[in-house]
Amino acid sequence: MGGKPASVLKYLDLQPGSILSRHDDNFVSPELCGALICFVTGGDEWKEVAERLGFNQAYIRCFDSRYRNPLEVVLTCCHTSVGELYDILVECGLPLPADLL
16 A cells, blocks of 8 residues: 555545545544544543553543543644554444544
C-alpha cells in the first residue's frame, strides 16, 4: 500500500470526504475525535481507553472531575495514530466505535 494516506483510501475504497480521508499523516483528527465521543460517553469506558493511551490514574481522575467530555481531552492530548487507537478500542471491547476509524 505504500504507507501514504491516499493509497490507504484507494485500498479501502473510501469516498472523498469521509472521516479517514481528512486525516493528515493518519493521526486522529478533530472530526474523528467528535465522532468517537458520541459513541464512548456516558460510562467509564473512556477511562480504560485513556489508561491504554498512557494516562495514569491521577490524570484520569483530573479529566473526569474537570471536563464535561473527558475522552475529548484525552484524544486531543495524545498523539496516537488511527491504527493504534483502533487496536486500543477493540482491546477495550469497543469494536463499533473502532469501526468508525
